[in-house]
Amino acid sequence: MxxxxxxxxxxxxxxxxxxxxxGHVFAAPxxxxxxxxxxxPILTSLYYSLTNYSMMTKGQPDFIGIKNYLNLFQxxxxxKSIGVTLKYVFISVPLKLAFALFVAYLLTRKxxxxxxxxxxYYIPSLVGGSVAVTLVWKQLFARKGLFNALMxxxxxxxxxxxxxxxxxxxxxxxxxxxxxxxxMIIFAAGLKEIPESYYEAARIDGGNGLQIFLRITLPCLSxxxxxxxxxxxISAFMAFTQAYIITGGGPxxxxxxxxxxxxxxxxxxxxxxxxxxxxxxxxxxxxIITLIIFKTSKAWVFTEAD
Amino acid sequence: MKTTKxxxxxxxxxxxxxxxxxxxxPVLWMVSGSFKGNAEILRGGLNLIPKELKSxxxxxxxxxxxxxxxxxxxxxSLWITLLATLGxxxxxxxxxxxxxxxxxxxxxxxFTCMIATMLLPGQILMVPSFLIWHKLGxxxxxxxxxxxxxxxxxxxxxxxxxxxxGIPRELDAAATIDGCSKxxxxxxxxLPLLKPSIVTTVIIQFYWKWDDYMxxxxxxxDPKKATASLAIKMFADSASTTDYGAMFAxxxxxxxxxxxxxxxxxxxxxxxxxxxxxxx
Numbered sequence: 001m002x003x004x005x006x007x008x009x010x011x012x013x014x015x016x017x018x019x020x021x022x023g024h025v026f027a028a029p030x031x032x033x034x035x036x037x038x039x040x041p042i043l044t045s046l047y048y049s050l051t052n053y054s055m056m057t058k059g060q061p062d063f064i065g066i067k068n069y070l071n072l073f074q075x076x077x078x079x080k081s082i083g084v085t086l087k088y089v090f091i092s093v094p095l096k097l098a099f100a101l102f103v104a105y106l107l108t109r110k111x112x113x114x115x116x117x118x119x120x121y122y123i124p125s126l127v128g129g130s131v132a133v134t135l136v137w138k139q140l141f142a143r144k145g146l147f148n149a150l151m152x153x154x155x156x157x158x159x160x161x162x163x164x165x166x167x168x169x170x171x172x173x174x175x176x177x178x179x180x181x182x183x184m185i186i187f188a189a190g191l192k193e194i195p196e197s198y199y200e201a202a203r204i205d206g207g208n209g210l211q212i213f214l215r216i217t218l219p220c221l222s223x224x225x226x227x228x229x230x231x232x233x234i235s236a237f238m239a240f241t242q243a244y245i246i247t248g249g250g251p252x253x254x255x256x257x258x259x260x261x262x263x264x265x266x267x268x269x270x271x272x273x274x275x276x277x278x279x280x281x282x283x284x285x286x287x288i289i290t291l292i293i294f295k296t297s298k299a300w301v302f303t304e305a306d
Numbered sequence: 307m308k309t310t311k312x313x314x315x316x317x318x319x320x321x322x323x324x325x326x327x328x329x330x331x332p333v334l335w336m337v338s339g340s341f342k343g344n345a346e347i348l349r350g351g352l353n354l355i356p357k358e359l360k361s362x363x364x365x366x367x368x369x370x371x372x373x374x375x376x377x378x379x380x381x382x383s384l385w386i387t388l389l390a391t392l393g394x395x396x397x398x399x400x401x402x403x404x405x406x407x408x409x410x411x412x413x414x415x416x417f418t419c420m421i422a423t424m425l426l427p428g429q430i431l432m433v434p435s436f437l438i439w440h441k442l443g444x445x446x447x448x449x450x451x452x453x454x455x456x457x458x459x460x461x462x463x464x465x466x467x468x469x470x471x472g473i474p475r476e477l478d479a480a481a482t483i484d485g486c487s488k489x490x491x492x493x494x495x496x497l498p499l500l501k502p503s504i505v506t507t508v509i510i511q512f513y514w515k516w517d518d519y520m521x522x523x524x525x526x527x528d529p530k531k532a533t534a535s536l537a538i539k540m541f542a543d544s545a546s547t548t549d550y551g552a553m554f555a556x557x558x559x560x561x562x563x564x565x566x567x568x569x570x571x572x573x574x575x576x577x578x579x580x581x582x583x584x585x586x
Contacts, residue, residue, distance in 0.1 A: 018488070019410045019488070022408055022488040022489070023408040023410025023411075023413060024410065025404075026404030027404035027405065027412075029401055030457060032457055033397075033456075033458055038419075038426065041434035042434065044437065044438065045430075045431075045433060045434035048434070106322065107322070113319065115573070117323075119568075122572070127333055129513070129514070129517040130516075130561065131519050131536075131538045131539050132557030132558070132560050133336065133561075135542055135557060136332055136333075136557065137332065139550070140332060140335075146335065182510075230425070234427050235427075237427050237429075238427045240519075240520055241520065245519075258429075259429040259432070262429065262432065262433060263432065266432070266436065267524065272433060275433045276433055276434060279431075279432070279433055283427075283430045286430070290425055
């Protein structure tokens with residue numbers, strides 16, 4: 001017993017030793033990338049956020065403590081940008097997920113055409129992030145754009161979408177919701193994995209369509225809803241291109257997304273220290289929101305063990 | 307009974323197609339706009355068929371601005387995208403293999419780091435990364451737009467790990483018995499089976515990178531080095547009155563590579579994510 005255990009130990013030691021090496025060889029690109037492109041930038045930005053580093057003035061940046069962070073809350077545009085970003089996230093993400101789930105549900109039929117339909121519905125996601133389509137979107141909601149033409153045809157008044165600070169965000173929200181494709185495909189995959197027997201049992205018990213959806217489909221999908229919710233929330237917080245190209249943050253900062261404001265301070269005004277403080281503040285907010293989602297998910301996500 | 311069923315079926319297909327048409331309408335409108343005159347576009351008609359077909363938009367657009375034609379921009383975009391996509395696929399597959407198949411000390415730690423990177427919004431890193439590249443004197447070159455992609459992209463590593471979890475470990479064991487090393491298992495067992503996941507990665511990374519605007523905006527200021535996405539925006543801003551027809555023409559061309567890749571591989575994309583299912 002002792003002997004075999006010992007030889008096993010020696011063998012496994014050797015084995016582990018080899019695995020250690022192989023593992024690091026394969027993981028090397030990530031280890032390098034993580035240190036150089038995530039860890040070091042994040043740590044330097046923490047340091048710079050405590051300085052008055054500016055690209056405009058030469059010389060060493062001065063250490064100014066938490067002054068940048070205090071200034072953030074004096075900065076009206078900054079406070080506004082948080083409001084705008086939160087509004088954008090809280091409207092666009094739930095709408096997008098609901099829409100993606102709706103379309104995925106619609107396309108669960110057993111038909112050969114369904115794959116074709118899914119491809120069709122994926123097109124907005126495929127092209128929606130491009131500058132090309134963003135410029136089209138700008139044109140669609142222009143004063144004499146397509147959307148207003150449609151409204152006039154329906155007997156409504158044309159709306160000056162990008163001229164009104166309270167309305168300008170909605171075309172951007174709509175554009176984000178429109179790109180529901182990748183969430184849809186992930187939902188569709190999840191729907192496919194729900195066993196048919198669950199539905200049959202529910203039908204025998206006399207459940208109607210809505211009940212079945214609420215009691216079976218949604219709980220079975222909940223891990224996937226969680227995944228989509230987190231990924232979409234993070235990407236919504238990063239929204240930049242749309243705001244930069246369509247509105248430039250205006251009118252009256254009504255579409256001043258967080259990422260856009262960071263960009264303006266860093267690249268346009270050269271206030272690197274201040275921009276770093278903004279990034280760190282954002283990191284904290286994002287972490288809190290992700291944490292809240294994870295914590296609450298215990299209450300609504302069902303795993304197979306339940 | 308049977309007729310109501312087939313009526314329902316027809317109604318379903320009609321609804322799905324009509325709704326899908328509505329979804330892609332903006333894209334179709336852009337393509338049709340590339341054949342319209344400026345006046346017609348600005349009038350804001352809903353029609354997709356131009357009153358008079360004007361193909362000169364393409365020739366005008368291709369000339370570009372300040373003496374640089376769109377061939378330069380498309381070429382820049384193409385090789386940056388191809389390199390970055392290649393880098394993503396190769397490095398992500400390697401890392402995914404290490405994290406999902408090899409039990410080494412530090413695996414848990416690096417896995418946690420990988421998830422953390424995935425949950426980290428890239429814009430947080432925008433300013434500090436820019437500063438570091440600036441310090442290294444590489445702002446204005448293509449290096450910041452390509453090199454990071456050779457270090458594995460967390461999102462794709464995660465996708466590939468999910469996929470690898472579905473590849474039976476017995477295959478590894480059998481290969482080991484046949485005298486295959488860990489390196490051999492990767493190349494001869496895992497890699498061939500990983501194809502659907504690789505194709506998904508290629509499509510998604512290709513169009514993400516092709517569409518990327520912020521990266522080139524930050525790092526490329528020389529118009530000669532600009533990518534298509536950057537150039538289209540500059541084109542829209544260049545003249546005092548934008549030539550919308552030409553802009554839409556160049557926009558349309560800029561979407562062709564993305565569509566080609568999608569058409570070629572979409573079967574894998576639609577099924578690939580499906581089989582890489584997210585469990586737990």
